[in-house]
Amino acid sequence: MFGSIRFRYLLAGVHLLMVALYAGHFIEWSPLPGKATTALTTIGDYTGSSNIYSFFAPGLSNQPYVVYVLRSPDGKEKKYDFAAGNAEFANRLNNIYGYYAIPESRDIIAPCLARTLLNQQRDFDAVKVVMVIQYIPNLKEYAAGERTQWHFWFEKVFARDSTAKPVLP
Amino acid sequence: MTKIRTIFQQYLHGPVPGAALGLFRIMVAAFALLQLVVLLPNWALLFGEKGIIPWVISDALATKHIVPLSGLTSLFTRIGMGTEAVVTGVSILYAVSLLGLLLGYRTRVMAITAWLLHGMLCATAHLTAYGVESFLHIALFYCMVFPVGVSKGLDSHRRYYQQVSPATITLCIRVLQCHLAIMYAASGIEKALGEQWWNGDAIWIALQQEQFRQADTTWMAGHPWLPKLLGWATVLLETTYVFTLNHRPTRKIALCAIVGMHLFIGVFLGLHLFALLMILLNLSAFGWKVFPGIFNPAPGHRKTAV
Numbered sequence: 001m002f003g004s005i006r007f008r009y010l011l012a013g014v015h016l017l018m019v020a021l022y023a024g025h026f027i028e029w030s031p032l033p034g035k036a037t038t039a040l041t042t043i044g045d046y047t048g049s050s051n052i053y054s055f056f057a058p059g060l061s062n063q064p065y066v067v068y069v070l071r072s073p074d075g076k077e078k079k080y081d082f083a084a085g086n087a088e089f090a091n092r093l094n095n096i097y098g099y100y101a102i103p104e105s106r107d108i109i110a111p112c113l114a115r116t117l118l119n120q121q122r123d124f125d126a127v128k129v130v131m132v133i134q135y136i137p138n139l140k141e142y143a144a145g146e147r148t149q150w151h152f153w154f155e156k157v158f159a160r161d162s163t164a165k166p167v168l169p
Numbered sequence: 170m171t172k173i174r175t176i177f178q179q180y181l182h183g184p185v186p187g188a189a190l191g192l193f194r195i196m197v198a199a200f201a202l203l204q205l206v207v208l209l210p211n212w213a214l215l216f217g218e219k220g221i222i223p224w225v226i227s228d229a230l231a232t233k234h235i236v237p238l239s240g241l242t243s244l245f246t247r248i249g250m251g252t253e254a255v256v257t258g259v260s261i262l263y264a265v266s267l268l269g270l271l272l273g274y275r276t277r278v279m280a281i282t283a284w285l286l287h288g289m290l291c292a293t294a295h296l297t298a299y300g301v302e303s304f305l306h307i308a309l310f311y312c313m314v315f316p317v318g319v320s321k322g323l324d325s326h327r328r329y330y331q332q333v334s335p336a337t338i339t340l341c342i343r344v345l346q347c348h349l350a351i352m353y354a355a356s357g358i359e360k361a362l363g364e365q366w367w368n369g370d371a372i373w374i375a376l377q378q379e380q381f382r383q384a385d386t387t388w389m390a391g392h393p394w395l396p397k398l399l400g401w402a403t404v405l406l407e408t409t410y411v412f413t414l415n416h417r418p419t420r421k422i423a424l425c426a427i428v429g430m431h432l433f434i435g436v437f438l439g440l441h442l443f444a445l446l447m448i449l450l451n452l453s454a455f456g457w458k459v460f461p462g463i464f465n466p467a468p469g470h471r472k473t474a475v
Contacts, residue, residue, distance in 0.1 A: 009340065012344045015344065016344065042234035045233045045235050045288075053352045053355045056360065057359035059366070059371055060371055060378070065380070089210075091440060092298070095298070105230070138368075138374070
């Protein structure tokens with residue numbers, strides 16, 4: 001596959017060059033015209049050479065966290081853990097919560113999760129989605145007596161009827 | 170100049186056992202199957218048309234250019250297949266292709282199928298995908314283009330694989346090594362630009378974040394040198410990866426340290442699958458050099474470069 005060994009070296013070189021360029025945030029400073037960059041990125045998406053590797057870099061910020069409170073027709077409330085018992089599913093949900101910090105995304109994604117939850121929990125007719133931000137003091141602040149705090153960010157109640165269909169952008 | 174040229178020649182043409190590629194294939198396929206099993210209880214929620222993020226929303230917010238499952242279903246609905254049937258079919262085909270890849274049966278076809286379907290599944294659930302999916306996609310792409318059926322598979326005896334040149338095997342492993350080296354260098358440099366990695370706050374904050382928190386580590390605040398040391402070690406390991414893993418005297422300890430770093434991520438940050446995949450990729454890339462007893466084929470096997 002892929003012809004002579006020299007051609008393979010060439011392909012490998014181009015591939016690794018793309019890996020290096022995209023790892024260096026090529027999209028942000030690409031001198032190429034928009035269409036060429038998009039074409040290159042498409043190739044990169046398929047070949048895995050268009051990734052940015054900024055894991056926890058340059059640092060960590062305050063973490064959004066979402067709490068779901070289900071409400072039954074008789075007014076009883078129950079806190080619900082969406083990903084109880086499945087750490088990998090929880091990791092994926094946490095990935096979504098990053099989008100909650102952006103108001104435009106939040107207005108689209110929060111109803112989706114509320115709808116899923118109400119579909120799973122048929123005994124309840126409403127769900128309150130509460131987003132909080134975890135503020136963690138740094139080492140110096142912690143030594144000086146500060147402790148982790150939860151700051152309220154937003155809350156919204158979704159009733160079964162209003163969440164039957166996803167809200168479109 | 171001649172010395173540099175010799176070193177470069179040695180790097181490009183040095184012997185690499187075909188078993189390194191065979192084990193890479195087995196580790197990647199086994200990992201992907203494990204991931205599939207772990208995600209199976211929530212499969213429909215993640216990838217279904219009416220999952221936690223419906224397709225109509227995820228497609229509208231797509232940032233990658235890979236065709237999602239909705240692109241496939243629009244084709245199949247024309248012949249009367251429902252969306253659910255297509256998702257089920259894709260999922261079963263994905264599992265079968267991974268099994269074939271694991272066994273090294275029709276390796277290339279299985280690898281192409283697994284890579285394509287994994288890409289589609291990830292594009293569909295891109296809002297929930299994180300680092301583990303990026304690396305699995307990279308690994309499956311390499312399984313597709315590398316002759317990974319050359320060893321330890323049902324295909325290994327086939328004429329095509331018997332004719333794979335030692336130079337090709339070496340090139341493949343070098344590409345994998347270089348990709349990891351670029352990734353760690355980029356990650357390490359970006360970390361080094363942040364103050365948090367130098368004063369220990371990055372490790373401290375990561376361990377306290379609700380989403381990663383596995384155990385009570387607040388005692389670390391009383392020993393600030395520890396998170397600081399871990400932060401420095403991470404930056405040092407990542408930025409020097411390319412040198413330490415390619416330099417014989419430091420290779421073994423560097424590989425053990427990188428594996429240790431990912432074990433820490435798995436145990437203390439709860440990113441189990443991500444940690445496991447990174448360990449497997451590192452072992453695939455450099456394990457054959459550090460642990461030749463495991464990777465080198467039995468005496469008489471022909472797949473080692475001259």
